[in-house]
């Protein structure tokens with residue numbers, strides 16, 4: 001079969017198309033975004049009528065895939081790790097309903113927080129929901145595991161979690177495709193009550209889930225994704241999960257390890273293989289990308305005898321992603337560090353693009369805030385979070401999507417005034433609207449600035465669910481017409497915009513200021529596409545005239 | 547054969563087009579490849595890098611270990627120095643001299659140049675000037691690709707072919723311009739090495 005050079009995320013997108021998935025639902029988030037983008041751009045997917053849509057947030061994505069599974073077709077929900085927090089209610093309960101058509105949830109973790117607020121490990125969520133979790137160690141496995149995960153899902157009637165991390169997501173390697181599979185026909189669950197989690201039914205289903213655990217472990221033991229590779233030196237046994245295995249191999253020139261290795265890519269972890277390692281080796285070193293999930297399980301808190309090393313005892317750093325050098329140090333191997341970075345090399349943090357509307361919004365806000373004390377601006381997640389950095393220093397919080405409005409509300413409700421929220425358009429429809437309803441219902445004295453650049457900017461310009469709807473949403477939720485102000489963040493409008501902000505800050509009722517100007521990146525892209533289309537048209541005209 | 551390469555630059559400078567050309571040429575030559583990229587937050591004007599690994603044997607890690615990069619190819623001088631812990635002792639540092647100043651505390655450019663000149667094996671090239679002379683500053687990345695070409699252990703015409711493949715859908719003129727830019731960089735490095 002054909003070999004393709006694919007990023008890990010692209011391999012998952014291609015596999016979804018090849019494995020007969022009928023729908024992909026997702027909310028963008030690094031490092032998961034390109035899975036859905038890949039399916040959206042695929043002609044094959046279009047020809048096969050694969051649905052690939054952005055949703056308002058991860059919870060709605062998760063629920064939509066559950067609906068697809070209910071009618072017997074295959075579906076996949078994609079999100080970044082913190083997105084799984086948002087989807088958690090649906091995700092955990094889907095463990096209890098179980099699946100009908102194959103249901104795969106892809107959660108992309110970001111250890112070292114390259115583009116995230118935390119480095120939580122999605123394997124905990126797999127364990128929490130008590131469903132099988134797959135963790136590929138390379139791009140080919142990522143591809144194959146989409147097929148396997150969906151088969152497992154249909155065989156054991158369970159959702160399956162596919163956990164990847166940044167390096168695998170955004171690294172390219174050769175991937176061999178499998179023959180494509182047809183989509184499922186619509187076929188409702190055999191048990192018409194499977195998806196009704198009334199307590200009486202839920203209790204039964206939960207017992208079923210508990211009983212299924214033995215099958216999940218059995219799958220981990222027989223699928224071939226967890227492997228015991230023997231070595232001659234039993235003074236040390238190594239458990240390497242996911243991509244940690246690659247970093248381990250990298251440290252041995254001929255790829256031949258002296259120690260026994262247990263390569264783990266599937267959870268719940270096989271007990272037989274663990275017992276074998278425990279029996280044969282004096283010490284066990286656990287290498288895992290992310291949190292010490294396996295290590296904690298082995299160590300427990302009371303075990304005295306078992307000598308387990310890893311992130312918990314400092315053999316491996318407790319935080320941050322792994323790499324070949326971290327693994328080398330953990331094993332006491334030679335450090336290959338090159339030359340030091342010269343002292344004059346300074347950091348270059350990300351910054352807002354030249355010409356970005358957020359810059360003008362923050363300049364206006366900073367001017368308007370001059371007469372007030374500092375620390376009053378609750379913000380949110382998106383490109384506009386970069387307003388926290390110099391020279392703006394304009395915002396005072398960024399916690400989770402939607403938290404700006406609600407944190408400002410809490411502060412306002414206990415007498416903090418003025419209390420300001422700054423939120424992006426996509427973030428507003430993701431999780432800000434419900435907070436706005438709280439604000440309206442309590443008549444909380446909050447001034448909300450919605451930075452509407454008409455796209456999901458930070459993740460690369462995906463369509464924003466909010467576009468063209470913000471005024472209607474605010475009106476519908478109950479903000480009076482006069483308290484919805486629209487400004488255009490441009491240098492030339494600075495004074496006027498400051499005036500509008502001051503007016504709304506002085507009122508003691510909720511108000512919304514929509515600061516609207518198209519993202520400079522999407523604008524440029526649109527212009528380039530238009531120019532290209534024009535050039536093509538001209539060429540065709542010329543050709544037809546000849 | 548193995549080549550471990552770190553590509554460096556600032557988000558938005560398009561280092562991935564260089565990686566894509568080398569990658570295409572490598573895969574057409576039957577080599578294994580792994581290429582780790584940076585997507586997301588840093589792409590907004592921050593420091594970005596890509597780890598490109600080529601080998602005739604299967605590659606384990608997506609990331610290059612310290613001290614093992616054969617080449618650092620940087621489209622920006624400050625960025626070129628950020629990855630020195632990864633460079634082999636006898637590795638080459640190939641960098642454009644064109645500073646991209648988007649931070650208030652950008653170091654003194656002469657001091658920066660002096661640091662780069664301290665590296666035993668280095669190429670310091672005004673890629674933008676060369677590209678401009680050939681017709682478009684936008685092909686500066688291809689000048690950088692060319693400047694790295696003598697160290698890639700890959701036939702020159704394979705790299706030319708990769709450019710044709712990568713830019714094919716943009717028309718003949720774009721392909722030719724980029725190939726010319728690549729050749730100019732190639733010749734610059736060859737002269738620089740011979741002159742030493």
Ligand SMILES: Cc1ncc(C[n+]2csc(CCOP(=O)(O)OP(=O)(O)O)c2C)c(N)n1
Pocket residue numbers: 027028029030058080082083084086381382383384401423424425426427428451453455456457458459464
């Ligand atoms: C729960 C969750 N999902 C996704 C993300 C990833 N994410 C960070 S910012 C952002 C986009 C925000 O878009 P918008 O609010 O329109 O602001 P912009 O970046 O366009 O300024 C996304 C999707 C996240 N941090 N948390």
